[in-house]
Amino acid sequence: MNTVPEYRELTDLQKLNEMKQELEAGFSTVLRHYQAGILHRPERIRQALEEQDAERVAMESHSLKSVCRQVGLMPMGELAAQLETMGASGCLDQAEPLIEQLIASSVQGNHELNHFCNGTTLPRPFFEKGD
């Protein structure tokens, strides 16, 4: 029997609401800058992995980790932290599946941030499987 996976939001909405209150009119601009990082950094990490450049994997993952945690994308931040540790240790053997997860999370996370920014409700489930 196919089951539809339960949809779990990646974003901590409370954190985003606090940020919105603090930044007032500047919120959308700031969030767009974070979103650009969330969308583009995973691909840069993948390129660094393809080139077996562990130092760059660590540096790019470090940046992504901080960006994700700041906007409340905690699970994605944890993936980036694991990649940062791998990069810093120079051992990238287990990195590829994490990067695939990171890329999928970046699409979902960005989608959630767009909906928050536009003040719209997220259609649920966003990525149903098994229909």
Added chain:
Amino acid sequence: MARILIIDDDEPFRVHLGVLLRNAGHMVLEVECAIHALDKITLDPSPFDLLITDIFMPQMDGFELLSTLLRHHPRIRVIAMSGGGTGMTPHLALNVARKLGADALISKPFQPGEVIRMVERALQTTPT
């Protein structure tokens, strides 16, 4: 109103802190690397009342920036900021920054209200 220089290689953080501190009434300049920051301060250290610097950055990290800067400009006030990295926890990285002379420490992810309070407190202290 204070004049504040923000140093962070990550653009979203520079923009975020810039908006936050401008909303609080400060004049803010943002640079993406420690070398650019040192260049600006070497040319004329007087325009800045306070620096807020990230720790883990390429080329020159915040530790090196702090030790170089405070050797030549010991009266400048500095807030160090980090989410940890390259095997160092945020706590450890910020403790090292404190030993190097940082006046205050911000852990990433930061709470905007906490940053504002820390900046106000740092600006009230008399540089030694």
